[in-house]
Amino acid sequence: MMRLPKLAVSSPETIEEAAGVLADLGDRAVVLSGGTDLIPNLKRHQLTVDTVVLLGRIDDLEGIRVEGDTVHIGARTTLRAIVDSELVPSVVARAAGEVASPTIQNQGTIGGNLCVDTRCFWLNVPDLWRQAAEPCLKADGDTCWVAPAKQHCWAVSSSDLAPVLVALEASVTLVGSGGTRTMRLADLYVDDGIDYLTKSPDEIITSVTIPVDRGLDATYHKLRRRGSVDFPILGVAAAIRRDDAGVCTEARIILGAVASAPLRATEAEAALVGEPFGAESIATAAEAARKLARPLYNTDLTSRYRKRMVPVFVKRALEELAAE
Template sequence: MMRLPRFQYYAPRDIAEAAQILNSEGSDAMVVAGGTDLIPNMKRKQQMPKTLIALRKIDSLRQLTNGSGLNMGAGLSLTELVRNDKIKSDYAGLWQAAAQVATPHLRNMGTLGGNICLDTRCSYYDQNYEWRKAINYCMKKEGEVCWVSTGSKRCLATSSTDTAPALISLGAKVRLTSADEERELLLADLYQDDGIDYLMRRANEIVTEVILPDSNNWRSTYWKLRRRGSFDFPVLSVAAAASMAKDGSIEQARIVLGAVSSQPLVCEKVDEFLQGKKLSDEVIEEASLLCGKVARPVKNTDFNPAWRKRAIIRIATYALQELRGDDMSEQRLKIARHIL
């Protein structure tokens, strides 16, 4: 049986108190929301905070307000997002992403904030302590070498969050709160391409809110490939969103790839290529090939990287066809095992 290491536990009732505790406890403290990722990681000794600051009792983190866009508290559970009619109708890509995270039980516990701050994953790292010790650990924790690429100077662990690519494609911002400051940044800028320091969040900051702009004229979609159809982390994903003119041409597009890099990969070249064009079969083919060129899957998750690179082209094609308005239920059933 894997036991949790000892830790001190706080359960503050408001954000200010939580931020204060985080500030005073320093880098030995971590916040915990649903605990669906952090608690197993602690049992495997991948993350060993001496102090846990629970966010579950902070009501203000569970608010969802609907103005010109949508303000979502970081403590909302993924189930609450999936049950929200506005998200389903106006931000379909986010809805599809949240609906495909893990299992119903985990979505009941897992939160939006925890999902966007999710630790990066790697088959040499997502193992118990003894397994990792047997290979002398790796650069991400306690070791020196990266087993995926022994020449690499940085960890290549994979960003595996489902909601972040969808949210970035929708132009989401994130609010970060510390004891002495509050700041807002584009969610895309929360990430960097480093499997260890994958977040630009400062150690004393809490993600308090995710803000979506008005969905006017925007359509969005999220496609995910995973090993097990019932539930699993993505081995690749494509989030696509676009604002469409009345004649069907694209005013602005944002295509974001998940699980092929240590951060959600914003495909600016594809976005530029799509601007002003209608989604004809030829345009979709060209854009999907471009997605395949941008992606850099490595050998640290299920499936061969070269195959995943090819599969991206197919999944991007499906995403863009759905964005065009095609009925993709047959392909959805094949890939996601249910119609989304």
């Protein structure tokens, strides 16, 4: 059995107090929301901190509300509440329902999902197994065992909600010791398995804002080994707008779990825009996404198989939208 290391617990009542604790303690503290990602990582000694900062006593971090043309979701809102909500765009509820399993959806939150740690099978193993090899780059070693020639960490962005919310052009509001700011969710991510978020360590996501755009059709398709529990090994979020003649006027295709950040397939999008939205442009877009994606052998199933699945899943997602 893996045990948690001894930890101090801070349970602030305001978001400013929480940000203050994080600013004071620096990398010795970390935010805990639902804990479904953080607790296993702490048990595996993937990160070492001496304090966890709980968000559970802070009011206003939970709940879903509609304001004009936007939906606001508090960062501590559980995935289950999102699955069950009639206020969020249906594609968001669908992606939340694809995360892990119902038990984890009851506990895991949207804020935690968007900040979920990048994954790699050189890292996500018990401490003892990791000690059998030289530590990898993300574990403070010198070498990335996935691609030893490069001084870069390729651990995979593994959130199901991130590709969907990037495709919907969502934004996040953050509070830190320096104040409050709102940014595009896409700008939260960096394609680097170690420093995968642009937010500073003392910043806490307080809410996610999604524009409600009734002319946009969106979907999410996920590949994983089993039908439940498993993280994505490929996620495809697609959002399409068409005019009355059926010509695609806007497209966003975001690939999850093939890089350290959600990956925007801009050439695939360009293959759709200005064309009748149908079999021909979909096939060209799927091929463009295949060329772009370079999954590595760092998570479940082989990189070759995952790459071959990229056009298959892009095609499936777009065909679903075309059929609507």
